[in-house]
Amino acid sequence: MESIYKLSSKDERIFNNNHLVVIPSSSKLYMSEKIPYVFRQNTDFLYLSGCLEPGSALVLSGAGGGHHTSTLFVRQKDVHSEMWDGPRTGTEGALELFGVDQSLPMQELGLFLKSFSKSHSKFMLWYDFTHPAEPEVHKTMQGFLANTINKVWESPKHLLHRLRLYKSPSEVALMRTSCKVASEAIAVTMQDSHPGVTEHQLFARVDYECRMRGAETLAYPPVVAGGTRANIIHYISNNQVVQAGEMVLMDAGNTSN
CATH class of the missing domain: 3.90.230.10 (Creatinase/methionine aminopeptidase superfamily)
Structure with a gap:
């Protein structure tokens, strides 16, 4: 999938304060019906969030006036699933553990994106459509792009990898x-x-x-x-x-x- 639109210098000024960055986690893969492969987290997601859980996504939103928000979407607590796979952080635990501004259930990702789109007529979407890491997040992103007037997107990978060159x-x-x-x-x-x-x-x-x-x-x-x-x-x-x-x-x- 090619980038729909490349930013010109004029466009960069227009979208300078309105950005939506979506970084998904990896998904759990199975070698048989109930036996998973060893899980390896999406390194860009891990770098930005510190979260090792599958089925998650980090959304960084920026609007005019220097207002920036980090939102971590995670799986909700589930007693039955946790009995099999171990404890989940959940939305409440994610706030304290990962230091994000807010944490929401994964099921609300689509609603969050829709709400941001309604509030911002023009914005730059940063998401890697060419190499999807998490199938459910990718499905949500495809639906979001199809149903929004704003069609401007680009992969954030090259910027993230430049950022990761600098070590603390x-x-x-x-x-x-x-x-x-x-x-x-x-x-x-x-x-x-x-x-x-x-x-x-x-x-x-x-x-x-x-x-x-x-x-x-x-x-x-x-x-x-x-x-x-x-x-x-x-x-x-x-x-x-x-x-x-x-x-x-x-x-x-x-x-x-």
């Missing part, structure tokens, strides 16, 4: 900790290597050592490639035996708390 002191400290954890874990894994070990065992060892040092998870599927398999750029099968005299190439990193 706490982010720098966390990155240093992550590097220290990964380097120590890889060093211990090297010491435990021997002829006949499998790539999968080395994968498991570096994962274990990272987690035991405080890492939340590995940052990506690691490359553990013995012998000529090291020439395969994105080798992640990690299922062969490492023979005596073979070099092992490992590319691994972690995400620290």
Whole structure:
């Protein structure tokens, strides 16, 4: 889906104080009817909100006079669902935990967008229609765009990724900790290597050592490639035996708390 309209310098002045930014969470995916894959949050949503829950969306709205509001849409508390999947923050908990201006149930996202559209005849919509992260949010956004007179939108990804280049002191400290954890874990894994070990065992060892040092998870599927398999750029099968005299190439990193 192409951007419907590109802003000119005149348009930028018109829409300068009227913006609507919608950043969805990731959705939970299932490998079978009731067994989910390991959940990975949409990193842009996580960066802006700090929320790790699926089925959520962050809306940043800005209007004239410097009035800006952050609204986090989350799943409501549900005793039955929480018995299976664990506790939900809910709308009341989200206010205190994530520091947003207001929190509303996900079911009200469409009504919120409609209300904003009625109050602002011209505004710039920031939402990534080309790479939807959450199906229900995307369905709501498609309906919203189809039913509003205002058709001006653009993906916020390039702006967010530029923003994420600048690291706070706490982010720098966390990155240093992550590097220290990964380097120590890889060093211990090297010491435990021997002829006949499998790539999968080395994968498991570096994962274990990272987690035991405080890492939340590995940052990506690691490359553990013995012998000529090291020439395969994105080798992640990690299922062969490492023979005596073979070099092992490992590319691994972690995400620290």
